[in-house]
Amino acid sequence: MNKASIAALAAIPLFFVSCIKDEPKNAECDIEAISLHLENPQRYFRNVGDTLLIPSEDRISGDLAFLIKTYTEIHLVPTTIQVTPGATVYLETENGEFVSFVNGTDVDFSDEQVHRFRVVSEDKAWSRLYNVYVKHRPEGAAYLSSDFENYDLDGTGKYYVWEAPSVFIDETGKSTWKNGNPGYKLSMSSAKPMDYPSTPVVGGGPDGSTCLKLETCDTGPFGRMVNMRLASGSMFNGVFDVANALKDPLKATQFGSPFTFKPVMLRVWLRYEPGSVYQDRNGKPVEGIIDEPDVYVVLYRNVDESGNKVQPDGNDMLTNPYIIGKGRLPHNLDADGSDLLTGNPIHGITSEWQEFSIPLEYTSEPDPDILAEEGYGIIISIASSWQGGYFKGAIGSKLYVDNLQLFCE
């Protein structure tokens, strides 16, 4: 009896294991990749690899744009779509019906026409709509400006997004400034749009127009739990891969857009109110340190010697070896170039509006031919706490920004 009884009782956990049910059908229905099978892709695309579009995984917006060269047109092209296993793809016809889409079917992408795809999950309970189109890359200009007057709530209505110079176009086919607001939403899902780190201030500009306010904000209990206790207000061009914002926040901030001119000077109006208590990553107050804002502009080679894409992120946006020119607000730096958190920090930036000029210094001259072929990328980045990427700064630091201009040769 003894042994049998022990065996019977010991078998209880095994019962639970044996009770595992059949795997449920997938409820997800994402486009994981979409590709255009062109015979001579280099005629249309700057990089051949751009015929394959892998949507960033955080987005709920279904706009997917292939960016092609200016004077080309893609007509009927075999298209394949890879979706979540088990999901099915439907394409909207001219009369609004969705018909089953077979991979390899020709799709006419001429005149930037938008095709609506519906992806239905394996369990048939969920679906997502995607707008897929081909868009011409905007032509570069030797002068960029942004007065932050054009903004709107994002698709979820949670936070603001700002229109950016057209060359900062992304895979959704839109040109918007990126910032940490989507990351802040992860931690403070009940926050109102004006509670976010990056917000507009109507009438707050030096000329009475709308300006931009970047504020270092407390990320609340969730931020404390994941030890990302503050969010610096920020504004940059590139991609913010929100899906990886918790897993690898520095890497999730991917800077840069292709650029065809040699930038020489960034001009921007700023005013700054540092928060009262500087804190380290663990939220401990650090005496004697005053928070500083950050503004920088960088030009870098965007492909390496073997043709791979160079992608500066939060780890190396100022130190990547492919950077050839940069300009930055003055800071106190250690001998090795790392950030020194003491000394006179603010360098003349006050709570009164002033215009700042930030010239670029080059370690080597950009090659004009490579420039013309979009072989360089530009980064423009602004933050209310210069150490905000490492979750250090003073909660309540406010950087007001207006009339940003970039001058090129």
Next chain:
Amino acid sequence: MKYRIIALLSLLLPCCMLHAEQSLPSGGRDASWHKWGPTLGLKQGGFILRAGYVIGGTTPVPLPEEIRKINEFSPRGGISLGIDGYRMFSKRWGVSIGAHFFWEGFHTSADVKNYYVSYDEVDESSAGKPETKIGYFTGTNVTSTEMWGVTLPLLVTYCISPRWNVSAGPYMSCYFKQTFTGEVYENKDGVGYLRNLTPVGEKTFIGSDVETHYDFSADMLPLSAGVELCFDWKAMRHMNVFGKLDWGLTNIWRRDFDAISFRMYPIYGTIGVAYRY
């Protein structure tokens, strides 16, 4: 599953009974009943002091399909000490009541797919209102629970043979302390993400070094009730070997708790030895 366990245990009975019959002492059946019955006489009562090892889990029944794989299971605590008072009304039938103090629990790691989560993020240092997180998680979920308390069973006892008792009946448990904590992170294949609000919402990847822990201890009910089944084998004149199963029939969660979308029940087995008088 309940029926399967009972069926399994009842299958074991005949062979054990055979063994018991063989070991009957000489002197006839009645002598045997007297030898193994209550000390003061066949229709009298007595008490039993029990000490046992507890193993089991607090689990949804049946396991929801979102749970794909149990990676790890280890017991926590596992001590039960108790006393039963019993009274026999005939040679075969009697009743017992008891008080069993226990410390039981477990730790488990399970791979889940599209597992609904919803909880409020609150902590003492924030004056603001709680942040509610709702979403669907795919990855590894690690859970630990421990419970300290006392179980009060009211059982009917049937003597199958002079040396074999089976008891069954309802019980009520009262908890002095309970914990239910856990963490979610990526599984061994590097998959770990939360989708916001719905299975088609924004994805957030959760790495293994990000601390995303939860603590639902305060959402547990202090009482539970269920049924107990206990087998006693009289190994010596005053010593029993016993195996029992406590199957909780009430949800461990408070009614307004919705972080976990299914009901969970404590199901714990005990094996041990008892002093019988």
